[in-house]
Structure formats: structure tokens, C-alpha cells
Amino acid sequence: MKALVCALCAFLWLVFSTAPARAESPDQAYAAALTALNKGAVNEAIDRLELLADQGVVNADASLARAAAYLARADGSGSQPGDLGRAAAALSETLLLRPDDAQADRALDAVQTEIARRKSKLQENVVVRPRLSRAMAGLLPEQAWALLAALSSLAIAAGIIVRRLAARPLVRLSAVVSISVGAALVVIFGGAAYAAEQFRVTSQPAVVIVSEARLTNELGRPLPYKRGADTTTVSEGATVYVKDRHEGRCLVEWGSADGWLSLSEVRLLAQR
Amino acid sequence: MRGTPAAIIASGLGLGVLAAAPVASAAVSLTTEVSQRRVEVGSRFTVRLRAMSDNGEQPTNPELKLPPGITASGPSVGSQSSINIINGQMTQTIGISATWVLVASRPGTFKLGPASVQTSSGRNGDRAFSIEVVAQGSLPPPPLAGQPLDPFDMLRNMNTPGFPGFPGFPGFPEEQQQQPEQLPPLPEEYRVEHATDAIAFLKTRSVPRKVVVGEQVTLSTYAYAGRGNFEPGLNSEPMRDDFLAFNLMEDVHSLQGYQFDLDGQRWITVKVSDFALFPLKAGKLKAGEVSFGFVGRNYSTEPKGLVRKAPLIDIEVVEPPVSGRPPGYRLGDVGHYSLDAQVQPREVPAGGSISVVAKLEGIGNLPFTLLVPEQDGAHFLEPQIVDQVAPKRGVVQGFRTFTYVVELTQPGERDLGEITLPFWDPKARAYGVARAALGKVTVTGSAKPAPVSSKAATGASRLKGLITPAAKLGAMGAAAPSYWPSRSGYWLLLFGVPLGSALGFALSDLAKLLSLRAKERKVSLTSALDDALAQLATSARAGDAAATAGAAERALFIAIEKATGLKARGVLKAELGGALAKAEVPAEVAERAARLLADCDQLRFAGEAVELSSLAAEVRDICQKLSARKAAVAERS
Numbered sequence: 001m002k003a004l005v006c007a008l009c010a011f012l013w014l015v016f017s018t019a020p021a022r023a024e025s026p027d028q029a030y031a032a033a034l035t036a037l038n039k040g041a042v043n044e045a046i047d048r049l050e051l052l053a054d055q056g057v058v059n060a061d062a063s064l065a066r067a068a069a070y071l072a073r074a075d076g077s078g079s080q081p082g083d084l085g086r087a088a089a090a091l092s093e094t095l096l097l098r099p100d101d102a103q104a105d106r107a108l109d110a111v112q113t114e115i116a117r118r119k120s121k122l123q124e125n126v127v128v129r130p131r132l133s134r135a136m137a138g139l140l141p142e143q144a145w146a147l148l149a150a151l152s153s154l155a156i157a158a159g160i161i162v163r164r165l166a167a168r169p170l171v172r173l174s175a176v177v178s179i180s181v182g183a184a185l186v187v188i189f190g191g192a193a194y195a196a197e198q199f200r201v202t203s204q205p206a207v208v209i210v211s212e213a214r215l216t217n218e219l220g221r222p223l224p225y226k227r228g229a230d231t232t233t234v235s236e237g238a239t240v241y242v243k244d245r246h247e248g249r250c251l252v253e254w255g256s257a258d259g260w261l262s263l264s265e266v267r268l269l270a271q272r
Numbered sequence: 273m274r275g276t277p278a279a280i281i282a283s284g285l286g287l288g289v290l291a292a293a294p295v296a297s298a299a300v301s302l303t304t305e306v307s308q309r310r311v312e313v314g315s316r317f318t319v320r321l322r323a324m325s326d327n328g329e330q331p332t333n334p335e336l337k338l339p340p341g342i343t344a345s346g347p348s349v350g351s352q353s354s355i356n357i358i359n360g361q362m363t364q365t366i367g368i369s370a371t372w373v374l375v376a377s378r379p380g381t382f383k384l385g386p387a388s389v390q391t392s393s394g395r396n397g398d399r400a401f402s403i404e405v406v407a408q409g410s411l412p413p414p415p416l417a418g419q420p421l422d423p424f425d426m427l428r429n430m431n432t433p434g435f436p437g438f439p440g441f442p443g444f445p446e447e448q449q450q451q452p453e454q455l456p457p458l459p460e461e462y463r464v465e466h467a468t469d470a471i472a473f474l475k476t477r478s479v480p481r482k483v484v485v486g487e488q489v490t491l492s493t494y495a496y497a498g499r500g501n502f503e504p505g506l507n508s509e510p511m512r513d514d515f516l517a518f519n520l521m522e523d524v525h526s527l528q529g530y531q532f533d534l535d536g537q538r539w540i541t542v543k544v545s546d547f548a549l550f551p552l553k554a555g556k557l558k559a560g561e562v563s564f565g566f567v568g569r570n571y572s573t574e575p576k577g578l579v580r581k582a583p584l585i586d587i588e589v590v591e592p593p594v595s596g597r598p599p600g601y602r603l604g605d606v607g608h609y610s611l612d613a614q615v616q617p618r619e620v621p622a623g624g625s626i627s628v629v630a631k632l633e634g635i636g637n638l639p640f641t642l643l644v645p646e647q648d649g650a651h652f653l654e655p656q657i658v659d660q661v662a663p664k665r666g667v668v669q670g671f672r673t674f675t676y677v678v679e680l681t682q683p684g685e686r687d688l689g690e691i692t693l694p695f696w697d698p699k700a701r702a703y704g705v706a707r708a709a710l711g712k713v714t715v716t717g718s719a720k721p722a723p724v725s726s727k728a729a730t731g732a733s734r735l736k737g738l739i740t741p742a743a744k745l746g747a748m749g750a751a752a753p754s755y756w757p758s759r760s761g762y763w764l765l766l767f768g769v770p771l772g773s774a775l776g777f778a779l780s781d782l783a784k785l786l787s788l789r790a791k792e793r794k795v796s797l798t799s800a801l802d803d804a805l806a807q808l809a810t811s812a813r814a815g816d817a818a819a820t821a822g823a824a825e826r827a828l829f830i831a832i833e834k835a836t837g838l839k840a841r842g843v844l845k846a847e848l849g850g851a852l853a854k855a856e857v858p859a860e861v862a863e864r865a866a867r868l869l870a871d872c873d874q875l876r877f878a879g880e881a882v883e884l885s886s887l888a889a890e891v892r893d894i895c896q897k898l899s900a901r902k903a904a905v906a907e908r909s
Contacts, residue, residue, distance in 0.1 A: 026745060026748075027744070027745050029599070030744070030745040031744070031745075032599075034741060034743070036646075037741070039646075039647060039648065040646060040647060040648045041645070041646035041647065042646065043600075043643075043646055044599065044600070044643075044646055047599040047600040047643075048599040051597060051598075051599045051600075051601070054594050054597070055594050055595070055597070056594070057748070058748075059745060059746060059748055060746065061741065061742040061744075061745050061746040062745060064739060064741055064742070065741035065742070067739055068738075068739040068740075068741050071735040071736055071738060071739065072736050074735060075735050075736040076736075077651070084735075087735075103738075103739060103740070104739075106738070107735075107738040107739050110734070110735060110738055111735065111738075114735060142755050142756075142757060143753075143755060143756060145757075146755070146756035146757050146762065147756075149766055150756075150762075150765070150766060153765070153766045153767070153769050153770055154769060156769075156770035157769045157770045157772075157773045160770060160773045160774050160777065161773055161777075164777050179770075182770070183770075186766065186767075186770075190766060193756070193757045194757060196757070197755060197757035197758055200755070201758070247555070248553065248555075272753055
């Protein structure tokens with residue numbers, strides 16, 4: 001009888017000491033994360049906001065709050081390696097989702113400056129020059145390139161029509177100029193729109209979230225250093241472009257260099 | 273007398289008795305195990321040396337020093353690797369396992385060893401150990417076959433009658449093979465549908481085949497021997513790079529062997545390895561590739577034996593669902609756990625510390641971290657961990673105790689909150705959270721001024737206030753934006769609009785040009801007809817038959833083309849009438865035109881026979897009729 005009571009007590013203890021997990025809505029989870037952040041429970045806030053991201057919630061406010069949580073942890077006694085990189089990733093994600101967010105822009109600059117300051121002894125760069133093609137395509141948003149190309153196309157069409165229908169020589173000359181300039185612009189803008197589309201489709205921005213990540217070749221061997229080339233060690237907080245993924249590793253574009261990193265070393269930025 | 277060498281395989285599979293504590297040199301850890309401390313003269317027993325290195329260097333060339341009176345065969349060497357996670361730090365060790373089979377030829381107490389291996393720093397040896405050798409028949413007899421096999425007793429009387437040479441593993445007397453009615457039932461896990469080899473084969477089985485990251489997979493390898501009893505030769509542990517492994521046979525002191533009939537043949541089967549694997553990542557992971565040597569008179573008498581390999585098997589590992597996942601869940605925390613915590617003392621002065629002891633208990637590979645409550649004025653230091661996690665009845669389970677020192681700096685009564693551990697329960701297929709409430713503590717006295725952090729002077733402290741998150745989550749973005757360049761219609765329009773307008777005007781110009789050309793052509797036919805008729809009249813007047821024929825023929829062809837569009841020069845004269853009729857030329861006119869063309873041929877070859885003036889008049893008449901017919905058709909249309 002005594003054994004039965006003991007067994008029953010043990011069973012009840014097991015049942016009540018383990019509770020089933022309850023799902024929260026994104027709004028509830030965000031509010032709970034902010035509450036935790038405000039009371040200093042940064043780990044709890046990070047856990048909640050990371051879970052939101054894992055659940056596929058793509059929202060600039062959530063990304064910004066995640067950056068705030070990581071910065072709070074980086075600032076406190078419980079800081080962990082990679083906190084600033086994760087904050088930079090969250091801020092980059094915010095800017096991807098809300099390009100006009102001045103607060104995120106300023107914070108990202110500050111975080112990258114702080115990382116660069118810490119890395120300055122190692123002479124590593126947080127920001128490297130992207131490839132010329134990517135830099136040019138990135139001068140304007142993809143839709144802007146597409147719109148400009150469409151306007152150039154319309155200019156050509158209008159020039160053709162006017163050139164055909166107009167009788168006055170000056171108007172016909174203007175039409176010829178319109179056709180020529182439009183043709184040149186449609187090649188430039190159309191090319192930029194195509195390049196931007198290809199960069200968007202074939203690569204995904206990511207941010208390095210470890211203190212430094214060494215680029216390797218496909219076999220996992222570190223890339224040799226080349227004189228004049230960008231460093232083959234990627235700093236925390238640096239933006240890379242993931243071009244391929246394979247068995248826990250990813251092929252990234254870092255400045256002018258291509259190399260492989262572990263997927264755990266980068267955080268892929270969510271995009272709509 | 274019956275004796276079995278099960279201890280040989282038992283020790284080869286890690287079932288031996290620990291003879292000496294591990295000895296760690298600079299980089300290699302050595303452990304020597306001996307299957308028996310008391311053996312009979314003539315009995316076989318085994319010594320296994322396990323040499324593990326955590327610096328990536330694999331030890332080589334194992335040796336065992338032996339005294340006179342003890343002979344050894346081997347060693348059989350297998351490679352090993354293991355991954356340990358302590359306080360979140362993962363270390364990987366690699367090494368070898370060398371097994372010698374020994375036989376004592378006389379009684380007495382013998383000092384064996386040390387067993388040693390070669391490393392880059394030189395030869396590293398373990399401690400020596402002693403065994404006692406007694407006369408034959410001094411030790412108690414072994415249990416019957418088909419029952420759990422005691423590896424130590426089974427080693428007895430190896431070379432006694434009934435087991436000549438290779439008395440057999442796992443200990444089935446030869447005569448029993450003739451008594452199928454006495455066979456114990458074969459458990460389901462040992463069953464095979466067909467033998468993949470007539471002599472011996474291995475089978476590897478994983479249960480289950482699809483798991484989540486951190487869930488236990490039991491990987492078992494079974495040896496099947498179809499030619500009677502056998503001993504183990506060279507064997508290797510399963511490959512398991514992507515898993516954390518627990519050897520389920522580490523503490524097994526008895527093996528179960530079975531006999532069964534399959535396809536008209538008697539087979540002996542025994543489980544030769546059994547591992548609890550915990551996948552470390554998601555994906556299609558591979559494990560297995562065990563090799564095992566069958567030594568025996570019907571297999572191979574070489575030390576490594578008749579080697580058989582079990583292939584790698586795929587284990588599908590997925591992540592537990594994101595839906596319903598509790599905050600703070602860490603990938604790999606899988607099982608069923610309960611949590612209990614004790615807090616002492618409950619009253620402490622400000623700036624003092626209390627002890628929180630949390631005991632995590634349950635089934636699974638127990639996690640090394642718990643979620644501790646966070647609040648201002650209470651700081652949990654890194655815990656000290658004491659644990660006992662081991663397989664029990666094939667399932668890894670146990671407890672892990674986390675002892676935290678919690679610094680309390682702010683006075684007052686405060687609720688410490690609760691320690692939690694979110695986990696995925698594979699049996700319930702749901703998440704659970706193990707919780708332990710810590711209750712309230714009273715912090716007396718007044719708060720001490722907080723020490724100035726070194727970070728306060730650095731840039732890091734400025735980062736905290738950089739961002740002010742929105743009070744509420746903004747509207748979720750709509751569906752993924754549609755980019756124009758991703759639509760093929762955009763590119764069609766981009767190039768289609770200018771090209772289309774240019775092409776439209778070009779086509780319009782072309783149509784006009786063609787129309788103009790057609791008009792010009794018509795005009796040219798009229799003048800050509802007039803020229804031809806004028807030349808016809810001139811030639812007829814001059815009496816030039818050939819020129820008249822040529823001019824008449826040309827006038828007729830032009831008139832026909834002008835009236836019908838038919839290029840009559842390309843039509844045989846015999847078929848011209850039909851062609852004109854098709855072009856709706858009146859039959860009488862068509863017939864006359866054809867006849868006049870025939871007359872032109874006749875005139876060309878026999879000019880005197882044709883009246884030139886009448887021919888010219890008739891040609892002119894036909895040309896006029898054809899022209900009149902064209903005008904009538906144009907009027908009608």
C-alpha cells in the first residue's frame with residue numbers, strides 16, 4: 001500500500017513537473033520578448049525573438065528588437081562571442097525589410113564601427129568592396145532599374161513614332177536623339193535590372209556571426225592568401241553573399257573572393 | 273565437458289573486466305582490460321588495450337609484454353573515435369583498441385604487461401596487471417547454451433573434447449545442432465528473411481530509421497554464422513561520425529546467442545555490437561559499416577578470421593517542428609525530463625549568494641544547460657554539474673545535477689522565478705517544458721553600489737541604447753514583392769514596344785512599297801503591250817515574218833499577263849487554253865489566243881504560208897478583247 005502511494009506521488013510529480021508547451025501568436029511572443037528585454041532578461045528576449053524568426057515571421061520590428069536584445073547582451077556581463085555579429089545581422093535584415101529605417105542604419109554603422117575597432121589590431125576589414133558588377137547593380141533598387149529601363153524603352157518607341165509622323169525637321173531630329181539615347185539607356189538600365197535580378201535570385205545576403213570565419217576551398221582547406229586580394233578571413237558582422245549550400249556549408253562571395261564557410265558561421269538574412 | 277569462448281568475443285566487444293585505471297600520458301589515455309583474473313590452464317582469455325588520443329594523433333603498434341608460460345595471438349586492432357560534450361564543450365578523441373587472445377600453459381600467478389602503444393612522443397605504456405592460472409577443472413562449469421552467456425565461465429575448457437580447435441562461439445555444443453526441437457525462440461530483432469551469404473554474414477539494424485536531432489537511434493549489428501561455432505576475429509565498431517554514441521554493450525556481462533533454421537540450414541546468430549546514437553545534425557546521416565571476423569575451422573583459421581562487412585545504412589534525421597516550439601528550445605534537447613530544484617538558504621544579506629541545486633532526470637541524452645531565470649539583482653553563475661547518464665535496458669537515461677551559485681544584490685523579498693528546460697518528447701510527438709519553481713528569497717540589508725564595469729568605458733556600453741524597439745509588432749508584410757525583372761512579360765514589353773513600333777512602321781512601308789511596285793508594273797505592261805503591237809504593225813507592213821511572229825508572240829504574252837496575271841511564257845502552249853480557261857478567260861478568246869501563238873511558231877518556220885497583216889489584225893483584236901475582259905472584271909469587283 002505504501003509503495004502504491006509512493007508510486008502515485010512519483011507519477012503525479014512527473015506529470016506536474018513537466019508541462020506541455022503552448023504556442024503563442026507572433027504579437028504575444030513579441031510583447032513577451034519586449035517585456036523580458038525591459039526587465040533585463042536578455043537571454044529570454046533573444047530566445048523568444050529567435051523563435052519568431054524560426055517560425056518564419058519576417059518583420060522589420062521583430063528584427064530590430066532582436067538587434068536590441070543582442071546589443072543589450074553584448075553590453076552586459078553575460079556577453080557571448082558573436083553577439084555583435086548577430087546584432088549586425090538583425091540590423092541588416094531590418095534594412096532589407098525597411099530600407100528607410102534611419103535608426104537601424106545608424107545602429108548598423110555603430111555596430112560595424114565597434115567591431116572594426118575591436119578588430120583593428122588584427123587589421124581585418126568588416127566591410128570590403130563588393131565586386132564591381134554587384135556594386136553597380138546595387139546603386140539602385142532592382143525595381144528602380146526596371147522602371148528606368150521601361151521608361152527608356154518608351155522613349156525609344158516615342159522617338160520612332162515621332163520620327164515617322166513628324167514633318168518638321170527639328171522635331172524629327174529630336175526624335176532621332178530620343179531613339180539613340182533611349183537605346184543606350186535601355187541597354188544600361190536593362191542590364192542593371194537583369195544583373196540585380198540575377199544577384200537576388202542566385203545569392204542570399206548573410207552576415208558573419210562568429211568572431212572571424214576563415215574562407216576555405218571546397219575540400220575544407222583554408223584559401224591561400226593572395227597579395228592584393230581581399231583577406232581570406234571574414235570578420236564578425238561582415239556581409240557576405242551565399243551562392244550555394246551543401247551539407248552544412250555554404251559558398252559565399254566576400255569582396256572579390258569566393259570561398260566556403262560553415263553555415264553555423266553566418267546568419268542568412270530573411271527577405272520577403 | 274562443454275566450454276565456450278564467448279568471453280573472447282565478449283572482451284573483444286568491450287565486455288571485459290577493468291584491470292587497471294586509465295593512465296593518461298601527455299596526449300594518450302590508456303586503459304587495459306582483461307577478461308578474467310582467474311583462468312584455467314589451457315583456457316583462452318583476452319586482454320584489450322584501449323588507447324585514445326584527444327590531439328588528433330592515432331596511436332600505433334600496440335605491444336603486450338608476456339611472462340614465460342603465457343602465449344598470445346594477435347593483436348586484432350580496431351580504430352575507435354568518440355565525442356564528449358562537457359559543459360557545452362565538445363571534444364573528439366580517436367584511438368585504437370588492440371585485443372590479444374592469451375593461453376596459459378601452467379598454473380601460477382603471472383604478471384602481464386604493460387601493454388603499450390607508439391605515439392609521436394615515444395612509446396606509452398599502461399600499468400602491468402596480474403592473473404592467476406589454476407589447474408583445469410578448478411573453475412565452476414558454464415551455463416547451458418541458449419541461455420545468457422557468461423563470458424568468463426564460457427571460456428572454460430576451450431580445447432576439450434567436443435570443441436576441437438575452435439570449440440565455438442557463442443557456445444552451442446555441436447550435438448545440440450541436431451536437436452531443433454530444443455532451440456530457444458528467436459527474437460524478432462534477429463530474424464532475417466534470407467541469408468545474404470551461405471557461410472556468414474552481418475546485419476545492421478537501426479531503430480527507428482527516422483528521428484529528430486537528439487533522439488536516440490539504436491544501431492545493432494548481428495553476426496550470422498552458417499557453418500557452426502565460431503570465434504571473433506578482427507572486428508571494428510560502427511562508423512558514427514555524425515552521432516554522439518553510447519555503447520549499450522559496455523556493461524553487458526552476458527551475451528545471448530541463438531540458433532535457428534533458415535533455408536534448410538542451421539544458423540547461429542549473436543548481437544556483436546549495440547550502440548545508442550544521438551544525431552548531432554539534420555540530414556540523411558550514415559552509420560554502420562561494421563566488419564567482423566569469423567574464426568573457426570569452417571570459416572578461417574587466420575587470426576582476423578573470415579571478415580564480413582555490414583554496409584552503411586541511412587538514418588533520416590529531421591528537426592522537430594517549429595510549430596508549437598517553446599522559447600529557449602535548443603536543437604537536440606529530446607527525451608522526457610523532469611526537473612526539481614532546491615534553494616538554500618532562503619534569507620541572505622545583499623551581496624551574498626545562495627545555492628540552487630537543480631536535478632534534471634529522465635530519458636534521453638540529458639542536456640548540459642538549463643534555462644535559468646534572469647532578473648536584475650540576481651545573477652546565476654556557471655553551474656557545477658554532476659551526472660550519471662548511461663544506458664539502461666537499451667535506453668540512455670539518468671540524471672544530471674546543476675549546482676548554481678546565485679548572487680543577490682538588491683534587498684527585499686523577491687521571487688526567483690523558475691528554472692526550465694524545453695524539450696521535444698518523441699513518444700508524445702509534442703514539446704514539453706520541465707519546470708522547477710525556485711520560490712522566494714529574502715535579501716536583507718542595503719544594496720551595495722554596483723562595481724563600475726570595464727565595459728562602461730568602452731564603446732560596447734554605448735550600443736545598448738542605440739535602438740528603441742517598437743512597442744508593438746508592426747503589420748506583417750504582404751506576400752513577397754513581385755519584381756518586374758522576374759516576369760518574362762516585362763522583358764517582352766521592354767524590348768517589344770520599341771521594336772514593335774519600328775517593325776510596324778517598317779511593315780507599313782513595305783506594304784506601300786509593294787503596292788507602288790505593283791502599280792508601276794501594271795503601267796509598264798500597258799506600255800510594253802503598246803510597243804509590241806506597234807512593232808507588230810511595222811513588221812507586218814515590212815513583210816518581215818520572223819519579226820512579226822516575235823512581236824505578235826510578245827504582244828499576246830503581255831496581254832495575257834496584263835489581263836490574268838498569268839505568265840504565259842512559262843506554260844506549254846498545249847496547256848495554255850486550259851490555263852486561260854482557269855483564269856476565267858472566255859473559251860473563244862482563249863482558243864484564239866492559243867491558236868495565234870501556234871500560228872506565230874508556224875510563221876517563224878514557214879513565213880510565206882501565213883498572211884502577216886491578218887495575223888497582226890487578229891493579234892491586236894485578241895489583245896483588245898483581253899484588255900476589255902480585264903476592265904470588265906475590275907468593274908465587277
